[in-house]
Amino acid sequence: ELVTRECGKPINEGRADVVEALHMTQYVAGMARMPHGEIIDSEIAEKDAFILRKPKGVVACITPWNFPIAIPLWTILPSLLEGNTVVFKPSEDTPICGHVLAELFVEAGFPPGVFNVVHGPGEDAGDPLVHHPEVDVVVFTGSYAVGRYIIEECAKQHKFAAVEMGGKNAVIVLEDANMDIALHAAVLSGFKTSGQRCVSSNRIIVHEKIEPEFTARFVELVKQIKIGNGLHEDTFMGPLINEQGVEKYLYHNQKAIEEGAEVLLEGGRLTEGEYQYGHFVKPFVYRMRHRSDSFALKEEAFSPHVAIIPVSDLDEAIHVYNDTKYGLAMAVITEDYRKWRYVRDNCEFGVGYVNLPSIGAEVHLPFGGVKGSGNGHPSASALFDAVTHKVAFTVNHATEIKMAQGLSAKVK
Structure with missing residues (x-):
């Protein structure tokens, strides 16, 4: 609470x-x-070699x-x-x-x-x-x-x-995707925590063969999102953290419009009734082909600001995903293991998912990104x-000194 x-x-x-x-x-x-270190063989039989971790x-x-x-x-x-x-x-x-x-x-x-x-x-x-x-x-x-x-x-x-x-993360929806999984993964990725996770996805990259159906159903699903007081159990989206967060959200929305986006849900601030005392906003959803010079498609919005980006094939989807300065999280929705392996091997990311949202990290796995993430x-x-540095520590059990690499230990 x-x-x-x-x-x-x-x-x-x-x-x-x-x-x-x-x-x-x-x-x-x-x-x-x-174990907080390793015991490994030395090249000299009479020696034991250790690798230890020490605090920094x-x-x-x-x-x-x-x-x-x-x-x-x-x-x-x-x-x-x-x-x-x-x-x-x-x-x-x-x-x-x-x-x-x-x-x-x-x-x-x-x-x-x-x-x-x-x-x-x-x-x-x-x-x-x-x-x-x-x-x-x-x-x-x-x-x-x-x-x-x-x-x-x-x-x-x-x-x-x-x-x-942070990142400019994405959910990649391929033409063979399970549509129900794709839709729910996209909504969770874009709007959980009101889009204020470093792994939130501002981009949904969708194969053009299924994009019209996906977009229509996605918009209808987003319309059902309950916005309100976070203490209410049925609330899906709470407020943005502060006024600066609202201003950033509105700025990104305006940039998308200026860049020619087809606005599907216009978003905006909520100020009436229960919303008058908080930084509440509505989801902003738009459709737009990828542009390498786009601000809206390449900069982190950290808010409920989501673009649907149609692509013609798998390679274009990967290009679009990689075409930002970030490389944190991604999800790919597909029933073909060959395709998700190809995405895994060619996308630049640190945290990835298959048939899941781009959120939901577990503590026993590494969490971080590449590039600007x-x-x-x-x-x-x-x-x-x-938070540690490794030290090498070697112990000689012989009664004489034997050096590695055949180095002579004789003193003349």
């Missing part, structure tokens, strides 16, 4: 946020009993508002398990969720100084962490612009950064590698 009250997403999504956080806690607790030091975890419980634990728990200390900066849009998490760490008995929390906007609280000389690693989830800035600033300081920066260091289960 706290998650819903603070960030606005529907109560079933608030519950899922907490469940995902619990899953991450269980996963990390189990990892504590797993102080990890700054800067997290977003849209998963105010789950994403913090994706980053905090692996960092602590590996022996690091953590400074956690929650989003200024969900500070209470961050504060409650901090209280839980205190209640659990973590010693003072091991887990720390700072509140404030990015420029006042996040930026000082990025530049603090005692911070060794910055783990960030958020916008492309801020993530790129963090990478650049950390590079200047010889400091490690692991960033996840990340720098190759995903979070969730893969964060262990980002």
Whole structure:
């Protein structure tokens, strides 16, 4: 309920946020009993060789508002398990969720100084962490612009950064798709959390043979979406997070219109009755052929703004998907395993699905993207590698020194 009250997403999504956080806690607790290194053969029989993981030091975890419980634990728990200390900066849009998490760490008995929390906007609280000389690693989830800035600033300081920066994701619907699965996958991908997930799909890429039927049914399904108070169990879409989110949504809608989009659902702000006190908007849906110079089709809208893009074949679908600076999430809807394998091997993404929405990550899998969506260091289960460094350690059991590569150990 706290998650819903603070960030606005529907109560079933608030519950899922907490469940995902619990899953991450269980996963990390189990990892504590797993090997944290490797024993491998040396080329010298009398030697044993080890690879160990050691903590990097102080990890700054800067997290977003849209998963105010789950994403913090994706980053905090692996960092602590590996022996690091953590400074956690929650989003200024969900500070209470961050504060409650901090209280839980205190209640659990973590010693003072091991887990720390700072509140404030990015420029006042996040930026000082990025530049603090005692911070060794910055783990960030958020916008492309801020993530790129963090990478650049950390590079200047010889400091490690692991960033996840959003995407212009898509659901690819091929001509042999199960239409019911395709429709529901597209609606969930585009409008869950009001399109405010880094893996939300602003693009539905549809084979032109089935596009007319798909589009007609998709529009009718979207019209049925219940928009309202997230605490109501029947709400599908809650409000956008703030006024800036509304302005971005309206700007993207206007750009699509200026670029010649065929508007199917005009969207817009909701201001009457129960909507007068929140940042409520309606789904904006349009049809448009792909253009490489399009702003609307290539920039992240982070709102219920969805384009239906007809394509003539599989190769065009892949080209359209790849023709953005991002590479985070995708889903392909097809009954042909050859086609989804071809999509998997040729699309540039970090999180992919077949006959599913582009949302719904699980904690025991890596979560991150390529290109403008990340720098190759995903979070969730893969964060262990980002917050540790590997050391090689070799032990000699002989009574004399034998060197690798046949190097002489004689001292003359």
